[in-house]
Amino acid sequence: MFALADCNNFFASCERVFRPELNGKPVIVLSNNDGCAVARSNEAKALGIKMGDPLFKIRHIVEKHGVAVFSSNFALYGDMSRRVQEVLRMFAPSVEQYSIDEAFLDLRGMEHCDFDALAKQISRECQRLTAIPVSVGIAPTKTLAKIASKLCKRYPKLRGGCYIHRPQDIEKVLSTFPVADVWGIGRRSQAKLAQMGVETALDYTRLSETTVRKLFALPGYRTWKELRGEACIEFEDMVEPKQSICVSRSFASEIRTLPELTEQVTNFAVSAVDKLRKQGSMALEISVFAMTNRFKENEPQSYAGRCVPFASPTADYRTIVSASVSACAAVFRQGYGYKKAGVVITRLIQESGHTPSLFEDFDGARKEACLSGAIDSINRTFGPGAVLFGIQGDGSVRMARNHQSPHYTTLWSDLPTAKVE
Numbered sequence: 001m002f003a004l005a006d007c008n009n010f011f012a013s014c015e016r017v018f019r020p021e022l023n024g025k026p027v028i029v030l031s032n033n034d035g036c037a038v039a040r041s042n043e044a045k046a047l048g049i050k051m052g053d054p055l056f057k058i059r060h061i062v063e064k065h066g067v068a069v070f071s072s073n074f075a076l077y078g079d080m081s082r083r084v085q086e087v088l089r090m091f092a093p094s095v096e097q098y099s100i101d102e103a104f105l106d107l108r109g110m111e112h113c114d115f116d117a118l119a120k121q122i123s124r125e126c127q128r129l130t131a132i133p134v135s136v137g138i139a140p141t142k143t144l145a146k147i148a149s150k151l152c153k154r155y156p157k158l159r160g161g162c163y164i165h166r167p168q169d170i171e172k173v174l175s176t177f178p179v180a181d182v183w184g185i186g187r188r189s190q191a192k193l194a195q196m197g198v199e200t201a202l203d204y205t206r207l208s209e210t211t212v213r214k215l216f217a218l219p220g221y222r223t224w225k226e227l228r229g230e231a232c233i234e235f236e237d238m239v240e241p242k243q244s245i246c247v248s249r250s251f252a253s254e255i256r257t258l259p260e261l262t263e264q265v266t267n268f269a270v271s272a273v274d275k276l277r278k279q280g281s282m283a284l285e286i287s288v289f290a291m292t293n294r295f296k297e298n299e300p301q302s303y304a305g306r307c308v309p310f311a312s313p314t315a316d317y318r319t320i321v322s323a324s325v326s327a328c329a330a331v332f333r334q335g336y337g338y339k340k341a342g343v344v345i346t347r348l349i350q351e352s353g354h355t356p357s358l359f360e361d362f363d364g365a366r367k368e369a370c371l372s373g374a375i376d377s378i379n380r381t382f383g384p385g386a387v388l389f390g391i392q393g394d395g396s397v398r399m400a401r402n403h404q405s406p407h408y409t410t411l412w413s414d415l416p417t418a419k420v421e
C-alpha cells in the first residue's frame with residue numbers, strides 16, 4: 001500500500017497558521033512580483049477566483065469580499081513543508097517528497113494496519129502538530145493513492161483520510177473521476193482521449209492493453225496498470241543531488257546601473273552557493289545572465305550571459321561570489337533596463353567523491369572551507385542574511401512583495417509574540 005499526503009491549498013494554509021483569524025475567510029497568495037493568484041483558500045475558490053488569475057483582474061472581488069491577499073513567502077512555505085514531512089516520517093520509514101506540498105509514504109509491509117484509521121490519524125496529527133490541513137489517500141498504487149487523497153477534499157465527511165482497496169470500490173470511484181485529472185495523464189493525451197470518448201478514469205482502464213501501449217506509450221501504459229491496481233511506479237525516497245542550480249528573479253522595476261545589478265546578482269550567487277553546499281556538491285562553472293523587459297518594445301533589448309569556469313571544483317562563497325561579480329560586469333551594458341537576472345551553477349560533482357589534484361592549494365582550500373562553513377552556521381543560527389558580503393547591499397531582492405507576511409518561523413525578529421492574560 002502507498003499513501004499520498006497532500007496539503008490543502010498549501011500556501012494559503014501556511015498564511016493562516018499564524019493568522020488564525022483568517023480561518024473561514026477567503027485568502028489568496030500571489031506569484032512573484034505580486035502577479036497572479038497561485039494559491040486560494042476554499043472560500044476564495046468559491047468566490048470564483050481561478051488559479052493564475054492576475055491580481056488586477058480580480059481586484060473588484062478582492063475589495064468587495066475583503067479577500068486577504070499575500071505575496072509569496074517561500075521561506076515560510078519551505079519551513080512549513082519541512083515540518084509536515086517530519087510528522088509524516090513518524091508514520092512510515094520511507095517518505096518520498098514529491099513537491100513542496102505533497103509526499104508519498106511507502107506502507108508496504110504494514111498490511112496489519114487499519115489503513116482507513118491510519119489515513120485519518122496521519123491527517124489529524126499533521127493538523128495538530130503543524131496546523132496545516134492535509135488530505136491523506138491510501139491505496140494499492142501511487143496513482144490510486146493520489147485519487148483517494150482528492151476524494152478527501154471532495155468529501156469532508158472522510159475527515160482528511162481515505163482508503164480505497166476493494167476492486168468494486170475502486171471501480172465506483174474511477175467511474176466518476178475525470179480521466180484528465182488522473183496523475184500522469186498529460187495535456188496531449190487528454191486531447192486524444194477526448195476524441196476517443198474516454199471521459200472517466202474507468203473508461204481509460206477499459207481500453208485494451210494494445211491500444212494503450214500504442215497510443216500512450218510507456219507512461220500512459222504505466223498509469224493504465226496503476227489504475228487497475230498494479231503498482232509499477234517506483235518509490236523514490238532517495239533524493240538525487242541536482243545537476244545544476246539556478247537562482248533567478250524578475251525585478252519589480254528595471255535596473256539600470258551596474259552596482260545595483262551586481263548587488264542583485266551577488267544575492268542570487270550567495271543563495272545558489274547555499275543550495276550547492278546543502279546538497280554536498282562542488283561546482284566547476286558559474287554563469288550569470290541578465291535580460292531586458294521584452295514587453296517594452298520601444299526600449300533597447302538585450303539578453304546576455306557570461307560563463308566563468310573554475311580551475312578546480314569549489315563550493316566556496318568568496319570564489320563563486322567574485323566570479324559572479326566579474327561575469328555580471330561583462331554582461332552589463334549602459335543604457336539598458338534589466339528586468340530579470342540569474343545565476344546558474346553547473347558542472348557539479350559530489351564533494352565526497354572529489355580527489356584534489358596535486359597542484360591545488362591545500363592550505364588555501366582549507367581556509368576557504370572554514371570561512372564558508374562559518375558563514376553557513378551563522379546564517380543557519382541567526383537566519384538567512386545574518387552575515388552578508390558588502391557587495392550584497394542589504395541582501396534583499398528587488399521584487400514587489402507588497403503583501404508579504406513575516407518570516408514567522410525562520411527569522412528571530414519575525415517570531416510571533418503571544419500575550420497571556
Ligand SMILES: [Mg+2]
Pocket residue numbers: 006007008009010101
Ligand atoms: Mg496541495
